[in-house]
Amino acid sequence: MEGPSGGLVRMSGTHAAGGFWTRYVFSRDHKVIGIQYILTAMAMGLVGGALAAWIRVQLAWPGSAGISPEQYPSLVTMHGTLMIFFVVSLALVSGLGNIIIPLQVGARDMAYPFLNMLSFWTVLPACPLMLASFFVPGGAAAAGWTAYPPLSALKGAIPGSGWGQSLWLLAMALFIASFTMGGLNFVATIFNLRARGLTMMRLPLACWTYLVSSILGLLSFPALTAAAIMLLLDRHAGTSFFVPSGVVIAGQVQAHQGGTPLLFQHLFWFLGHPEVYVLVLPALGIAFDVIAAFSRRPPHGYRITVWSLIVVAVLGMVVWGHHMFTSGMNPYLGKYFSVVTLLITLPFAAIGVNLVASLWRARLRWTPAMLWALGLISAVGTGGLGGVYLGNATADLHFHDSYFVVGHFHFMIGMVTLFGTFAGIFYWFPKLTGRLMNERLGRLHFWLTSLPMFALFFLMHLQGLRGMMRRYYEFSQDYVAPVLWLQPVLTVLAFVVFASQALFLINFFRSPFRGESAGPNPWNATTLEWTTPSPAPHGNWPDETPSAWRGPYEYSRNGNESDFELQSAPAAPGVLPSKR
Amino acid sequence: MDRIWTFSTLVIFGAAAVLAAASSSGRGESAGTSPMIGATIKGKVVFQGKAPKDRKISVEGDKYCSSCNPEGISTERYVIGPNRELCHVFVYVKKGLEGRTFDPPKEAVLLDQKHCVYTPHVFGIMTGQELRIRNSDDTLHNIHATPKLNAEFNFGQPKKGTEEIRTFSFPEIMVPIKCDVHGWMSCYAGVVSHPFFQVTNASGTFELTELPAGEYEIEAWHEKFGTLSQTVKVGDGQTRELEFTFKKK
């Protein structure tokens, strides 16, 4: 990525602002698309959250929620699918990524603005398609977000395996297409559109995480694509990739022959595990940026963090089997996957330790964004330590598919990603709207969301220790009785979390009109996006795009008059931004 | 204003009249309405040969079912009387009623799940007639019908006292119904488009009454022994007797 280059005007700037439709609806402006993604994710988040609340009512007071046993797996499946793919992926990766990346690399827009627009308009129809599956005969897909065959392949196995599963596959196909287009744009933009002087090692950590996460996602999604195509053929064309011979459903021998269900699991988790990092890493990157800005010091160990990210990504692609310790694969593979999985603790702990160490000798500013970032440290630490248990094949004999797993992954892809998203939205909101979000409301939202969430998902770990299995409609097993009294408690906590999101929505939709006016750089932050007026205009910079003369986090440098130095501020002679 | 009232009254009365006419004509030849006495076909179903025995199924994996069946469950498949009368045989008119339509009765057929067994084990139902499925057990049952022609249904009844209504749209011999939660629980529904069917009881007898005069093919169906059929001609007021003898296949 060497070689001189300029402000990259035309590169991405071949589209004009245009009228209402091209400006706000079929927009090619990365900021508008980012907001479109976030709004979509919010709508889907409300559905996903409502599903969670509904599920919790059933779990706390069985039978009172009006859910039947055959609907329950549908609700669980849809909650998982919506939250992972249509809320976290859309808000954090597609949404905030779109907003942050071009601004932070100093580009006018994404490398392929039209592709970017197409990406949003591909995923948008997937949302109603996914939701429509609740209303088709048999109800929504019910084989879990993992869609394991033969349950997902045979219509008679569960009612949701009919129409619902087909719609699920269709909506997922659209999602994958959209996510791929988005990822291609992210990578091309970060690799090729960086401002003059913005070397890779001057890239803000948020951009680094988006880069690593995009590459990881792009390389792992094809496995799911292949699996989905074959599953679709198994369902509708009479092939048997995943359905073995002699399956008897409700007394009837199925026609399928010779397939291997484990194959699907391998393909699925080849995506599924990296997908976790695809979601979690950007949240960590945002936390690094936010913590740097509000602790007025550079993050601890920038280079260590960057290399750790890369190592996490590489290792993340070869450990999928730790989701399958008890699946019946070769026990020797179990050993391999266990040992390699636990190797990830090394780079991952490095990132976590660097997050904590970034607070050393800090001078904190208590914005809501900072609160979320600090909360994220706690969540990622706790969730990460939970991963040490689950990566251990022997401990997994007890934990597999228990509430320990449920608690753990809600820490990682529930709390960490959500905290990162909220931090990012509070932090970059002024850049998009020119106004600040309300801090008081933001703080209240933080406390009412983070603490109940922590309690909720932490207590699930203990239920898991007791042997409570996930995806159960009701618990009548004797051995779990001592932890069942927790169920109503957890449900109340879940309701507090769900209800407190109203505070966020009020803040989000009111602040663009009522919020305090923000200057171009309300946080006195250093990265390139703070060199343009707020809200950033179409094309991001009203005149020339900035160049990067220094690193991304020049805070509190000794002897400087102000406690920060913009990346675009020309440095002392000799530090010319000659390289990209 | 008056004119509107008059007009709407007329419309309402007119509609009511049309509806009444339609419903009375729709009742058609259904049994009981016509003054004719009709024909009767009755008879007996027996089994010949070494009778297989129902297995006692131990259900110790299920707390509830084993508590109400400590000795295990008998599946009511081979209920054979002392004189070899065969119970649970579905006898119905297979051919001979083509072109006639019959209205389904208003009252529903009740399928009860009690003590982890379906009652009745075999039953007949008319197309369009309501099937009321009740769970009298304090445990989860699911009702999974796997028809070839009709729509498949599969739902759970987690609580005691829950009821659901289903109907069948097409005649089908037979629709197997299973409980996936309790593998031994199964029953069969014979769906026909006329009211001339009966399931033999412990005495192995059946009686199809008020048939219009004509020639009929009568079929008897048993879940393990297959089907037997006989053709019979009856006139008005006549009674004919038939005997079906099943052998082990």
Next chain:
Amino acid sequence: MDDRSPSPLSLAFPLALVILAAAVVGTFFLLDWRLDVASEHGRGVDQMIFFLLVCTGPLFVAGHLAVAWFVWKSRWRDTPAYLPPSPRAEWLATLIPVLLIGAVAEGGVLAIGMPVWGQVYREEPDTLPVEIVGKQFEWIARYPGRDGKFGRTEPTLIDDVENPLGLDEDDPAATDDIVVRGALYLPSGRAASIRIRSLDVLHSFAVPVMRTKQDAVPGLVTRTQMRPTTPGKYEITCAELCGMGHYRMRGYVNVLTPEEFEAWRARQVGWFE
């Protein structure tokens, strides 16, 4: 933006973190999360988990206290002076905790975990052969009978009422096979080699008190091994989503003394006898 007076949050936040850490540790003492264990390898699994709890607990507390401490200290700091640590110090500050966590994770699995893992999957001599078959939504156990051989099964012969496993009557090895619906009988002290099958979708044979969990995969025979230690009646559950009845796909492992077990086995008759 430059808030000179310390925010109340700089007091409240560290306090919240300390309370949180204390509460998390406290729940382990207050809640009844310990599950009995009734198998040999189960004790090993528990040792593994206990090791992790003891090691990661302090790491968890230390991390939270570190954040609380840094945040608390920042309260009095208002000069924009930040002395970057030397690269060496930076490396060390990261490396030491990382190596610690790595040692806990890898050391634990290699030293304690893998031997137990091996115990579950090792082929031991003189084990009791048993088969457990999952179907929607039932566990069915099978013993090979007097000849010690499992007979042939055919999916087409499956009849939920009379022949739930589809045993082939024409196979002499099948006639004496013992089939038990919903319950597995095992003697204590002897390892049982359990072959696991599924007739329809994925299930997972899970006996939480035995710390046993192994998926039942259609088209595949999976294996696990366990040596029950304490006689008693333990619940089997399903740990892999298998449909609407997943949550109540139950069964029992009845662990008998060796004498009781022999007596029980003597009472059983083969499926086609």
Next chain:
Amino acid sequence: MGFMESIDLSPGEESRIRADANQTLVAILMAMAAMLFAAFTASYAIRRTSADWIPVPFPSLLWLNTALLIASSGTLELARDRPVHARRWLRATLALGLAFAAGQILAWTELAAAGAFSPGNPHRAFFLLLTAVHGAHLVGAFLACGAALGRSRSERLGPCAAWWHFVGALWVYVVIVLRFF
């Protein structure tokens, strides 16, 4: 129009950056396609061990198709070497590619007529699947080369050629898998 008019980049630079971005795009797409086919290959390797695996007779027409596709890569290289005649060679490339596609369809109908695509045999299913997915990638190659034909500038031609060769190589790989394994 706003920022479009402000010039702080020379046209040469701009075109270079665009070409670089296109190269990035194609490189990732190739990696993705490789992963996709790796996933299919893994499935193929696992599935072929089952008892119901009956190899489908390999239509000899496919050898001709392979030759056509390899030849098209050659003509594409000629197009890149001779900027003056670039369009002519590009058209030849497209024509060869179309001939390949036609040949594929012919091979399919031949197989279908022989009853090879009735469900059941997994090798048939893979035959159909791999050739169809390869075909989808070929459509991408057509679009890319069509775009290059419109404006045969190096920023487009380079990435387009890379993708075309890649799809060719992919086909050779598919043939090897389907024919010899």
